[in-house]
Amino acid sequence: MKNFKPIWLMVCTLALACAPSSKDEQTAENEETSIFRHQPLVTHMYTADPSAHVFEGKIYIYPSHDIETGATSDDMGGHFDMKDYHVFSMDEPGAAVKDHGPVLKLEDIPWASRQLWAPDAAHKEGKYYLYFPAKxxxxxxxxxxxxxxxxxGPFKAQPNPIKGSYSMDPAVFQDDDGSNYLYFGGIWGGQLQWFEDGELVAGRKGPTDGIPAPDQAALMPKVAKLTADMLEMAExxxxALIVDEQGNPILSxxxxxxxxxxxxxHKYNEQYYLSYSTGDTHNIAYAIGDNPYGPFVHKGNVLLPVQGWTNHHSIVEFEGKWYLFYHDTELSGETHLRNIKMAELQYNPDGTIQTINPMK
Structure with a gap:
């Protein structure tokens, strides 16, 4: 695969390679010229939307797999035309990342036609479940x-989508009592704005069709408890209502x-943290609640904007430390060809999260 590094970075790298310095000095100089605070975890292919989990004592990452297909770019994300999923793992932060290869392909999903977007994974009673959106x-x-x-993996897809499901970006949270909750939804290309009360509204086809007026409550992510077999929604x-400090819904x-x-x-000190992308303003924001359904009170940002239009993240604890996984476009400079990264996450004494700046 071609490595589409920005021209300025190629020039800097060539200049450093020609300089009469030691390997350690050259590495330090390269780090100083980079505008990125964290390094890509995977460089042999393009990856995005990293959902990280600790399974069997290791960190497993379930990202989407960005590829170049020639699909038309539009406001509905048509150029994000992914066709399979890979799984990656590492023994611990900083260790080598292993690519377990393709674990599910578009042609092996009977009901799907295109666009395998951001997935997530869960574990229960010896089985592993990969949740994914597709058209x-x-x-x-x-x-x-x-x-x-x-x-x-490899993962075998159920013959039909989850009954009553719609939109995209599934994420599964397992509470301390073993209950599992499915969160999902996304506006514009994610089509959440096309639905009301779970039903598709006729005539809505554009990215803003169904978006509430600016002074109305914003569309919210959806949440439902999963059935015991993890295959359907139990309700x-x-x-998942996001409100301000006065209890008012965040406005559109x-x-x-x-x-x-x-x-x-994720859960920290008995509080439930709902984090999410603000899309066109490019923040990863977060809000805190007392139960998995909310309401969740907005508190600030986990991550400031990255290079690239989109962002999508996950937060996981490993051996007493917390980590944020996210993506940017350092390797390609192209919005639809992204790379996953990670950073250590810190909490303040009051439970708020210290905002991470991905750029130097």
């Missing part, structure tokens, strides 16, 4: 699930704080 034969996003006997999806016109896509939930 059905009517070009509407649904959420599917595939099952494996180990965290590295009708509800809004509040682009710095409103939900756009990429919901993720």
């Amino acid at each position: 059905d034969q009517d070009d509407i996003f649904r959420i599917g699930v595939a099952v494996a006997d180990n965290p590295a 009708k999806p509800k809004d 016109g509040d682009n710095q704080r409103r939900f756009f896509e990429g919901a993720w939930v």
